[in-house]
Amino acid sequence: MQGMSIIVKKVAQLLSGLIFMYGIYIITHGHLTPGGGFAGGAILAGSLILLVLAFGSDVMRLQKREAGSSIMESAAILGFLLLAVAAIIAGAGIFFYNYLPKGQLFHLVSAGVIPLYNIMVGIEVAAALFTIFLALVIYKEELKQ
Amino acid sequence: MEIILSVILIFMILGAIFALHAKDLLSALVSMGIVGYGLVICFLLLKAPDLAIVQIVVETITLIIMVAIVLDSTRHELKEKAAIRHDGQSFMNTRLVGNIFIAVFLGLVLFYSFRLASAHLTEFGEHGLRMAGAYMEGAAGKTGSVNLVTGVLFDFRGYDTLGEATILFTAVVGVLTVLRLKGKHS
Amino acid sequence: MTLYLLCFLLFLVGLYGVLTRRNLIKIVIGLSFMEFSIFLLLVLIGYVKGGEAPILQPGMPATGFVDPLPQAMVLTAIVIGLATNAMLLAIAIRLYKKYGTFDIRKINQLKG
Numbered sequence: 001m002q003g004m005s006i007i008v009k010k011v012a013q014l015l016s017g018l019i020f021m022y023g024i025y026i027i028t029h030g031h032l033t034p035g036g037g038f039a040g041g042a043i044l045a046g047s048l049i050l051l052v053l054a055f056g057s058d059v060m061r062l063q064k065r066e067a068g069s070s071i072m073e074s075a076a077i078l079g080f081l082l083l084a085v086a087a088i089i090a091g092a093g094i095f096f097y098n099y100l101p102k103g104q105l106f107h108l109v110s111a112g113v114i115p116l117y118n119i120m121v122g123i124e125v126a127a128a129l130f131t132i133f134l135a136l137v138i139y140k141e142e143l144k145q
Numbered sequence: 146m147e148i149i150l151s152v153i154l155i156f157m158i159l160g161a162i163f164a165l166h167a168k169d170l171l172s173a174l175v176s177m178g179i180v181g182y183g184l185v186i187c188f189l190l191l192k193a194p195d196l197a198i199v200q201i202v203v204e205t206i207t208l209i210i211m212v213a214i215v216l217d218s219t220r221h222e223l224k225e226k227a228a229i230r231h232d233g234q235s236f237m238n239t240r241l242v243g244n245i246f247i248a249v250f251l252g253l254v255l256f257y258s259f260r261l262a263s264a265h266l267t268e269f270g271e272h273g274l275r276m277a278g279a280y281m282e283g284a285a286g287k288t289g290s291v292n293l294v295t296g297v298l299f300d301f302r303g304y305d306t307l308g309e310a311t312i313l314f315t316a317v318v319g320v321l322t323v324l325r326l327k328g329k330h331s
Numbered sequence: 332m333t334l335y336l337l338c339f340l341l342f343l344v345g346l347y348g349v350l351t352r353r354n355l356i357k358i359v360i361g362l363s364f365m366e367f368s369i370f371l372l373l374v375l376i377g378y379v380k381g382g383e384a385p386i387l388q389p390g391m392p393a394t395g396f397v398d399p400l401p402q403a404m405v406l407t408a409i410v411i412g413l414a415t416n417a418m419l420l421a422i423a424i425r426l427y428k429k430y431g432t433f434d435i436r437k438i439n440q441l442k443g
Contacts, residue, residue, distance in 0.1 A: 026198070030292065030295050031289075031290040031291060031292050031295050031296075032291050032292060033292065033386070034194035034195045034197075034198060034292065034384070034386060035195060035198055036195065036292070036294070036295050036298070036406075038199050038406055038407075038409075038410050039195065039198040039199045039202060042199060042202035042203055042206065042410075043202055045206065046202055046205065046206060049206065049209065053209075070317070070321070073314065073317060074314070077310050077311070077314050080307070080310055081307070084303060084307065095303070095304075096299075096300070096303030096304065096307075098288060098289070098300055102286075102288075102289030103289060105289065105291060105387070106291060106387075106389055110289050110290075111288060111289035111290040111291075111296075112288070112289055113299075114288065114289070114290050114295060114296070114299045114300065117299040117303075117306070118295070118299070121306065121310065124310055124313065124314075125313065125410060128313045128314070128316070128317045128414070129206055129413070131317050131320075131321070132210070132316075132317060132320050132414075132417045133206075133209075133210060135320050135321050135324045135421070136210060136213060136214070136320075136324065136420075136421070136424075137213070138324075139324040139326065139424070140213070140217060142326045142327070143326070143428065147333070147334060150334055151333055151334060151337060154334065154337040154338070154341065154371075155337065157341060157367075158337065158340055158341050158344055161341060161344045161345065161348075161364050162344055164348075164357075164360055164364075165344070165347070165348040165352060165357060165360065165361060170354070170356055170357075173356070173357060173360060174360075177360050177363070177364075180341075180364060180367055181363075181367065184367050184370065184371060187371055187374075188374060191374050191375065191378050191397070192378070192382060192383060192384040192385075192397045193374055193384070193397070193402050193405075194384055194386075195402060195406055196370075196374065196402055196405055196406060196409070199406060199409050199410070200370075200409055203409055203410065203412075203413045206413065207363075207413060207416055210416075210417060210420060211356070211359075211420065214356070214420055214423070214424055215356060218424070218427055218433065219432065219433070252343070255343065256339075259336075259339050263332065263335050266335065266376060267376075268332065269332070269334050269335070269375060269378065270378055270379060270380030270381075271379075271380065272376060272377060272378060272379050272397075272398055276398075276400055277377075277398045277399060277400040280399065280400060281385075281396060281399065291386060291387045292385070292386050292387075293385035293386065293387070293396065293399040294385055294386075294399045294402050294403050294406065296399075297399050297400055297403040298403045298406065298407070302403060302404075305403075305404070305407055306407060308407075309407040309410060309411055312411050312414060313410060313411070313414050316414035316415065316417060316418050317414070319418050319421070320417055320418055320421045323418075323421045323422055323425055324421050324424075324425070
């Protein structure tokens, strides 16, 4: 897949970092403001997709990225599960128990494990959507050869 | 409020009908965008900002993926060539009448079941917080999360989120399996 | 009740598309219309007249919110809808590679 013109490349370069930062903000403030892991993860995937679409890439590089994001996704879902299982040990034997101290309302570090769940789900959704997109792009590239 | 929502919904239905009848697949996808983004406005009016954010991003990514697929293939609508035997006019007529009869019958049955189902629904805006009352009562104190949707999602209903993550993982593995042209070691 | 009826109509439009269209992509589009109508119906049921978005503000009483439970369910359903859509599209383009068309009348040989 070849990239687009120099203007598109430059604008994508400038914007994708901001979009990525916005996604991280949405994820980490998920327990205070609208948003959370699902929305933020989709935004992160959107910024990565923008970069791939603007710059283009050859199949080998794309395959490497696909392997990376696939591993990332598996690791994130494993982390989510481990956080949930850790509640059995830390709490009174309850799955999905909120075992960390709740902290104060309206503070960034509060709500116990909910921000950690948010981060895990965010990474999982972002990696999943990016993997699906990369799989489609690689399929089309291999078909052309 | 109800009137605005009704107008948006009527627009969405018109967009949906056009999307199903468009000659070009690309314009069908654009009309599908009408429905998806109309849904975003409905969510915003119904006080669900979380859903609006998710839906607008997901709709955009879906459109990107679908356009990428459609651009490389035959975009034009298939010729609706008659796959019917040419036995004569009378056969055509009986077939047409039968089709209309089946369609009307199916519509009536579905409408009847809708009437049965909607008899138990409360009027729009009169919802009683029977189930969620227990969740909302001191939810911020119980979970520590100010955003009640996140609190429900990750604390009271953690199992559902785990199931969702599993389905997403399964879908990704399925896509990778279906779209692999050559094996890893060949 | 009008709004529920309109939601039902949107569902019927999607069902009509799935049943009568011959193009695989249009079948996927019809399925996603059915999904959309169900999302909207669930959120409509959970709406409370004059309710606020279910997010606390400092110094505000914690009452008068819309129902957060359907919203949480729909939030997961939207992402699942994207995943199933991607799966359906992957199968569609594999079929396109094999048969050279999206027409389901021509995709009728079940041998591998």
